[in-house]
Amino acid sequence: METAFRELLVDKKLIGPGEIRRQIEVLDSRTPALGAKVVARAWVDPSFRARLLANGRIACEELGISFYDDTELIVLENTEKVHNLIVCTLCSCYPRAVLGLPPDWYKAKPYRARAVKEPRAVLAEFGTVIPDDVEIRVSDSTAVVRYLVLPQRPAGAEDYTEEQLAALVTRDAMIGVIPVTLNAGSQP
């Protein structure tokens, strides 16, 4: 059905014959490594961090990360007092330009239904326990507004280079379900 649908659109000249292939190349070029680069830069460069929090999209474009869709990016900073979590309760909106495509669990009912109602229980299922005096903020994405979590820089990484820091930052930390730790680099 996908093949037939695509060929009909090409026959009708509504889309170009190579456009799907080119867009697949764009999709393949987007991985959580881009988001990790953004986070590491924000950790080492306070003025970049300020620009990133003011307008996520413009700051990412500064690092050469283009946005191939018409979305706004709001970057949410985790602090001693606030832990952020992102979700899309209605569908599967996700900061694809900087993280690639979302994992299946992000698109499935349990995460979408429960993240907004019992975020602490959801986080606990990822092994993340947030102290009671830290506020949890859950941000619900839309077709045009996407979020990215700026995790806290882990203790013990004070001497790390920007590249070493980027290697610590995982996809799940930028969704907000886990913190960044010194040995988290092996996760997807």
Added chain:
Amino acid sequence: MSETANLVKRLPNDLGGQDADRIQQVDHPLAPWEKRCHALADVLDYHKIISTEEKRRGVESLGAEMVGKLTYYERWIVCFANILFQKGILTPDELARKMAEVEARHPGAKM
């Protein structure tokens, strides 16, 4: 809230705040047709043929049974077809004929 009131207030996609099972931390690499389907969605959005929000509503209007039984990208491609039928850009006949043609070219292949 009564069951019927809940049905009226909640469309099938509107899951936020409902009770649900434990999270299964699952993922899968996309099949080639799934990735093409994703790229197709982006291209349809660029050309303002189907926007992301129209796609979301299109999936929602498939109804609870289809939303529950079709896979993620199956929902997308079915909703794309429905939207273009509604817009008069494609007809069901045209799509059926093209599907038969593709099927004849690649017998048994997942289309």
